[in-house]
Structure formats: C-alpha cells, structure tokens
Amino acid sequence: MTTTDIGTLAATLRAVLGAEHVITDRQELRTYECDGLAQYKVIPALVALPGTAAECAATVRACVDAGVPFVARGSGTGLSGGALPHADGVLVVTSRLRAIREVAPADERAVVEPGVINLQVTRAATPYGYYYAPDPSSQQICSIGGNVAENSGGAHCLKYGFTTNHVTGLEVVTPDGDLVRLGGRAPDPPGYDLLGAFVGSEGTLGIATEVTVRLVRLPESVRTLLAAFPSTDEAGAATSAVIAAGVVPAAIEMMDALAISAAEAAVRCGYPAGAGAVLIVELDGPAAEVDAQFAEVERLCRDNGAGEIRVAADDAERALIWKGRKSAFAAVGRISPDYIVQDGVIPRTALPEVLRRIAELAARRGVRVANVFHAGDGNLHPLVLFDDGVAGQAEQAEEVSGAILELCVEHGGSITGEHGVGMDKVTFMPRMFTDDDLDTMQLLRCAFDPRGLANPGKVFPTPRLCGEVPGRRRGAHPAQEAGLAELF
C-alpha cells in the first residue's frame, strides 16, 4: 500500500467519519500498536473510529474499494494478538459505539453496541434483578464486541457457558461492507446458525455493530468457599469429587503455591499460609439447592485432604477470596520481571498428569511456572516466569509455553480455552487440526470474506484461495448474480 493510496483512503474516511475520527499521525497511531499481547507490535496505516453502524459499514466499504485489509479492535485487552493491526491496513476501533440501546428484562435481553464494556451490561441490568453471565477477568475494561469476536469465557462459564451461549442477535458489517442482521431476541432463527459461526471468529468474518445478549436472573443465593490443600493433586482430586457428585458449581478455580505467593505479595489476599494449592468453589442458585450442595462440597474438600476451609460470610469476604484469584496474572509481575500467560485446555481428569509434566518441563528449562486455572473445565492458565535480562531465558520460557500446548493437544484438549488463536497460536493450529479441518473451516471464511480482507493472518496458518470473488454490492455484477441463480 503506497502513501498516496492511504492518503486517498484517509480522505474518503474523513468525509464519512469526520476528520477527528480518522488518525494518521504516526505518534497517535502508536497508541494502537498492540493489544493485550504486548510483545507483538505493528503500527497500523490508519485508525478509523466510526460513531455508528452505518459509518462502520462505510469504513469497511472504503477498505474493500481500496483493497485494504481491516482489523477490528474493541478495548484492546485480547491476549492472543487478535487485534494486532495490519501494517498496511485500517484498524477499526469500536470505542465510540458504546450505547446500551435497551435493557429489556421482560425479554431477558439487552441490546448494546460493541464498544460497551462487559461489566456495564451487568450494571445496567442489576436494578431489574438480572445480570450478564460471561465474566472474563478483564470484564471491567473489555468490550462486548471483543467478547463476541473471541467467544470470551470467564470464571463462571463452567455453569453458565461462554459468550456464544449468551448472544442471541447480532448486527454485523460483513467483509463486503454490508449490514446484516443475524438472530434477534427470539431463539432458533431459521437457516444456518451464522450467528453461532460468527461468535468466536476473531474478527475474520466481519465486525459486530450491535449485540443482543441474554440476561440471566440474579441467583437467590451465592456461597463461596476457599479451601487450602497440601498440593495440586489433592485440590484436583477434590475438584473431580465435586463434579462426580453431580454438583455443577458456578466456578471452581485453582491456584498453586507459586501463584498464591504472587497474589499474596501483590494484594495481601490472606490465603492460608503454607498451602500447596487453594480451590475457590462458588455455588449459586435457589437457596434451598445451594445450602444442600454447599455442605456436600465442604465435605468433599475435607475428604480429599483440605486443611483450612474458609466460607465467605458476606459479599466483602467473597470479594476478598476472589481478589487473590482475579489479581493473579498481574500479581505474577511482583515475583518475576517477565512472564507469559498461557491458555490451554485439558480433560479435567488429566489434571494431575499434566501438572506433573509441566513441572518437569519447567525444571528442565530452568524457568518457573505458576499455575492458575479454571479447574472445573480443565482450562489451564500456566504463567511462565522468566527474566528477559538473562540471556536465553525468554527463549526457554517460549519453549516451555509452547510445550504446554503440545501437552494439551496430546491429552485430547485444546490450544486455547478462551484467549483465542489470534496471531499468537496460528502455528499451533495444525497440531490440533488436520489440513482438511482447517481447509473446511476456511470454506466459511471464503463465504464471508472472499477477498481475505477481514483480519488477515489471524487464526489460520495458511489462507485458503477462495476462487471466484462475488461482487461487493448485490446486483453490481449481473454475471455473478446469474451464476448464483444457477447454483441454487
């Protein structure tokens, strides 16, 4: 892309969005050079900040006309580089699209723009007795549009599911620049579940401009306990026992000794001293159910070697229990100058074996690994600690981090449970999927984005050639229209 081309595109976009919403100054562009995965940095050619869905569509159309790739960005908290800009492309930032259009408790729905912050949806719904269930750790800053792109999870998705289970309607700008509505407030719209395909597609199928989410009735009762165990083995056994007893907790989170000490250093959460592992178990629902099952969970923790068990007496104590867990990623910065946050999934029953293998890997490479994870669904978040100042350590850490993903695949798990493939894990996709699998996924991509302009280079290691590229506007290419008519 030449400077002249970008100049022409910038002029077009200024006319549509207003000059103040088109950024071309290199210093200002630098603000957007990375997302939450800060080791990758690319300065985009241009940043566009549309203020309406129509402006967003016009921005994408301008990109299509210029043959320029575009990357969508919400709050930029993603941890897989999904919103990493394209050097010759436009970064479409949704931060001005932040209206909560409607909270409709009688429909158990809220309709929001993509730039709305996750937690704001819950805040808007709580006065009516409802909340938005997906709660990624970054929920105070991450956007709903980003959640849709990444199919974000959170600590409570064990019971309540992921973003994909909580989005019932979308308005999207397709990679052709068209505005299309998929689903709505009612369930089961007829036709292919393109909504389901779009959620979690990491910005490669278009940009969501309006999101209709499911609201969940606030539970009557929430009870939380913190149990300390001698090691992760006992904590893992307790987790399995809880699941085997038929209890579906809202959350079961585990931290190992290193993660606990980091959290302690950072936020003084006061977890039991000397614990080799802690479990946080939260139950919610009707009081009659929660009370019955909570007693059972306590018993199962004790039966599996728990020492101290703390039960939160009120919201303040619950917040304190969660404080250590929620701050764990950042807290690791207190005990290590540098670290990699990994995200992989294993079948829960493989936990003891995988943790042992991770410890061996770390010992062999001379790095430390702190383990924080959603134990209930086997979603590991190993934090690989290293010192970039020590020659070779970064490479060792990268190797350990990659080897952990290999372990996940080897045990029948996944290379990502919630952070996404983005650009970070593109090279791991062939470990989990065959060429035919990836080729088949890209049939969907070709249907939405035949030119490959939507977030190119993410998710898939090798882009598929899509063959015939249909016209951008319906009816613009009569021959193609005729071709379509013949096909169906």
Next chain:
Amino acid sequence: MSGDVLAALRDAAGDADAVRPAGAGDAVAGVPARYRAAPGSTEAAAAVLRVAAAHGLAVVVAGGLTKQDWANPPRRLDLVVDTGRLTGVVEHAAGDLIVVVRAGTRLADLPARLAPAGQQLALDAPALPGGAGATVGGAVAVNTSGPRRMRYGTVRDLLIGITVVRPDGVVAHAGGKVVKNVAGYDLGKLFTGSYGTLGLITECAFRLHPLPAAGGYVRRPVDGEAEAGRLVAAVLGAQLVPSALEVHAPPDGGVEVAVLIEGTPSGVRERVAATRRLLGAAATASDTPPPWWPAYPWRMGDVGLKLTAALSGVPGLLTAARAAGRRHGIPVRVSGSAGTGVLYAGLPGAARPDAVARIVADLRAATAAAGGHAVVLTAPAAVRDRVDLWGPVGGLELMHRVKAQFDPDARFAPGRFVGGI
C-alpha cells in the same frame, strides 16, 4: 451406467451388503432414490461420498426417519445415505462429563449408557412416530429441542465437537472433546439445524449434565392467554430456576401452565412448594409430567409449525395463534416452551390448504411482531404447494454463499432448506 455406479459405491463402502438399489421405501418425502448406502465408518462414508461426487449424485442423509416429512422434499435424489451402521458410543469420559457418539446412534439408547454414571445428554425433544426413534445426527441436523432447553440449552449449547464428511468426500473435524475450546471456527453450530445441506455428520461430541437427584412438576389450568402470560412472567421473575416452563393450549379448552423443577430432594421439595404458592390455589404438584408433556401438538399427516417470540411476546403469540384458528374455522392446538419463547402449533392435515395458508400468514405476522419466526415444519403436499415453509430468513445471501462453498453443485438435500438451498 447405473450398474457401474452401484458397483463403484459398493467398492467404496468396502462391503457389498452396505449398498443396494433403492426401493419404494427409500423415497424421501415422496421423491424416489436410486441407491441406498449404509457405510459402517466415517472413512467408508467418505469413500461413498467421493463416488457420489464423481457421478454427480444428489444425496439425502437418513437417520431414524422420524423427520423425513419435515421441510421441503428434495428437488432431486439419487443416493440415500443411511447412518444406521454408524452407531455406538465412541467414548464416554464420565469424569470429564463428555460423550462422543456416532451419528446413527439412537438418542433413546444413550440413557442406558450414561445413566449408570449419573449423567445425561440433556436433549428431550418430543418423540415422533417412525422406527426406533430419532438419531443423534438427525437431532443435530434438524436442531430439535424439548421443554428442558430452558435449563440446559439446545443442541448448539451441548455439541462441543463434530466430525463431518463434506459433499466432496473430505472428512473434517471441528471443536473437540473439551467443553471449553475456542480454537478455530465452530462448525458444529453451522451444521446444527442445517438439514443435511452441508454434508454428512458422522460423529458428535457432547457435554453432559449430571442427572438430577429429584424432580417435580407443578401445573395449573388458567382462564385464558393473558392469565397464562401473567403466570409465566411470575415464574420467570422468581429465582426458582425451573428446568422447564411450558404452556399447553388445546383448541377448545383452557390453557395450562406447567413447571418442571429439578435438583436435590430437599431443594426440589422447597422449590415445588414455592412454585405452587406462586401459581396460586389451583396449582397442583406431582412427580410425573402432565399427559401432554412432551409432545408436538400434531399427528403424522397434520400441519406442524414452530413459532418463536421474544419472551414478552409469548402471551400475545398464544392469543394470536388461537384467534387465527377461530377466525378461519380451523382448530389450532398450541404448546411449547413459554419460558424460552418457542411454541409449536398443530393444525389438522385435512384442513383446507387456503385456510391453512391464511393462518400461516397470520402467524408470520404475529411472530414477526414478537421478534420471532413461524416455520412450517411439516405439512401435507397440498399445503406445501400453497405455503413457503420457511418464511422470511435474515442473512439469506450469506447462507447461499456458505452453501456454495460447501456444496457448489447443490447435491446435498437440494431444495429442502431455506431460500431453496
């Protein structure tokens, strides 16, 4: 020529008995087929479908044959692929609450395998006449659901991995065996409810749920749709977390509201009592479901519709459906999940097609006003000729493009799906 194709299909299936010329019983919605193949593995199915591709055969997948009368008949048909030999549980990892099953496995066969571990695949679509019941692949392809979708969701929420054979005979997987997984596109969702138009589903991985230790039903007859709506809203607004919230409205009688509560024995006792208080003095509790639960409100040969609405629109939709029946002099029977906004309506198969068409038009207007859709799932041929079964569909152009990518020659269940796909 046709003998060559038969030989090639037999060769591909690796088992001469797996392929035979089609008979009268193999017709799909009245459209006769030429061949029938029942491959015994994903690989054999892929080989069969490669032969089908090479010969340009139009293909329809057949599972339990319980819903072959749903949707439009195929525009053309050469090969019926029967999943009757793609059966069995591949893996049940009880500790991980997942199961991997071959697509031809009967849903009704799963409890015997899962219940001993205290687990269930929480799909409870009403049974339909026909053979030994619906298969896993059929339930996924048609996206059926039942009362307990309110608590457990539907196929799209439970399916975590899928193996398919593409129309060109290529085998592909998506998802996996763990519930939490965001690697790659979720093709399971794309195939859910695709009516066999994108390829053959051969294997599905599902998340399981623990079987509840106890359950109880609370039901109450009400005077009319408005009262039903008020009670439904009251249950939704309470914090009782029902597993199902159903309405049942026969054409001539009153309306009934019924709630299913599941959980621990003590919890269920308290919540059933609380639900009775909420529904009023006329409410009764029992351990067994009402006689109408769960069933589609039509019989084979009738007209069956699926009606969806935003939750607040459910009472209005119920009212509109019954009013349409009265207006056109045709009894309309309605029941379904008021708690999720999914109702079903049944009209007698003998009803005059023009009157049915007018009722469908009324229902389309009512569901559109409530943010939903009215889809005719099944109807006699005379009604099909008068009515667009699917009605308006959002995103249709993209759907055509998806179809063109997966099945460029439009050989898989051609014409059965939305927009002539």
